[in-house]
Amino acid sequence: MNRWINHLIFCAVCVAASSVALVAGLATPREHTVSQLIECLKDPDESVRAQARFRLMLLGDSALFDVLEVLDGDNELARREAVFFISNCRTRRADAAVPALIRLLDEDDGDLQRGVIEALASLGPRAQAAAPKLRIILKEKRKFVADNISPISQRPFRFVPNALVRIQGIDSLPILLEQLNDPDVSVEVVDAIGMLGPAARETRTRPRSS
Numbered sequence: 581m582n583r584w585i586n587h588l589i590f591c592a593v594c595v596a597a598s599s600v601a602l603v604a605g606l607a608t609p610r611e612h613t614v615s616q617l618i619e620c621l622k623d624p625d626e627s628v629r630a631q632a633r634f635r636l637m638l639l640g641d642s643a644l645f646d647v648l649e650v651l652d653g654d655n656e657l658a659r660r661e662a663v664f665f666i667s668n669c670r671t672r673r674a675d676a677a678v679p680a681l682i683r684l685l686d687e688d689d690g691d692l693q694r695g696v697i698e699a700l701a702s703l704g705p706r707a708q709a710a711a712p713k714l715r716i717i718l719k720e721k722r723k724f725v726a727d728n729i730s731p732i733s734q735r736p737f738r739f740v741p742n743a744l745v746r747i748q749g750i751d752s753l754p755i756l757l758e759q760l761n762d763p764d765v766s767v768e769v770v771d772a773i774g775m776l777g778p779a780a781r782e783t784r785t786r787p788r789s790s
Contacts, residue, residue: 614639614646621650621658633661637669644671651680656692659684663695667702675706682710685717690724690733693717697736701743711748714740715755721764738765741772750779 613635620632636643650662663684666677677699684696697714700707718740724733741759744752753776756769773780 614643617643618646618650618658621661622655624657629657629661633665636665640669641671641673644669644673644676648677648680651677651684656689660692660695663692663699667695667699675703678703678707678709681707682713685710685713688724690726690729690736693724694733694736694739697739697743701739701746704746705749707743707747711744711752714744714747718744718755718759718765721762735764738768741765741768742775745772745775750776752776753780 617632617636620628621636623629623632636647647662647665650658651666653659663681666674666681681696681700685693687693697717700710700714717737721735721737723735741752741756744755753773756773759765759769760773762769
């Protein structure tokens with residue numbers, strides 16, 4: 581109950597602040613809405629962050645570059661929400677996030693790395709610049725051990741085979757074949773090769789030129 585009361589108070593403060601800013605001529609309705617939603621991405625309450633992220637996704641392209649700034653920020657909660665935004669918001673210009681997403685792959689955060697890999701996968705061929713880094717992650721197979729990350733994020737490298745296929749298509753096959761017999765990723769690699777369909781079989785059986 582206290583959480584919802586606090587949330588209502590927070591929303592009321594947001595509305596009041598918006599009104600003051602508009603009257604003072606400090607922000608347009610759109611500018612203040614986006615900036616306020618960006619601040620909400622930092623809220624400790626997961627429901628507040630989720631609502632803010634959803635509203636930003638509805639704004640789409642008009643909120644994209646504000647969200648991109650969050651990717652390079654230092655707030656861990658907000659960065660995760662921004663990555664989720666990129667994964668799920670079908671904006672035409674989301675590939676602008678690729679450089680920042682590549683930088684985030686080096687962060688010491690399994691949940692964040694998994695989210696970034698999924699975000700890059702969602703961009704498909706537009707995330708081509710991330711392929712070399714994803715290949716390194718797949719080869720190194722770093723495991724994250726921490727109490728505050730979800731079990732599925734302890735081995736984010738397992739999400740790389742799917743991402744490489746979605747980004748590179750048949751060009752991802754050589755590294756997938758290299759990893760095929762590694763028990764840490766064999767299941768994911770088989771699934772990824774299956775995504776390539778007949779093209780994978782044709783490539784594997786094609787005679788090499790001398």
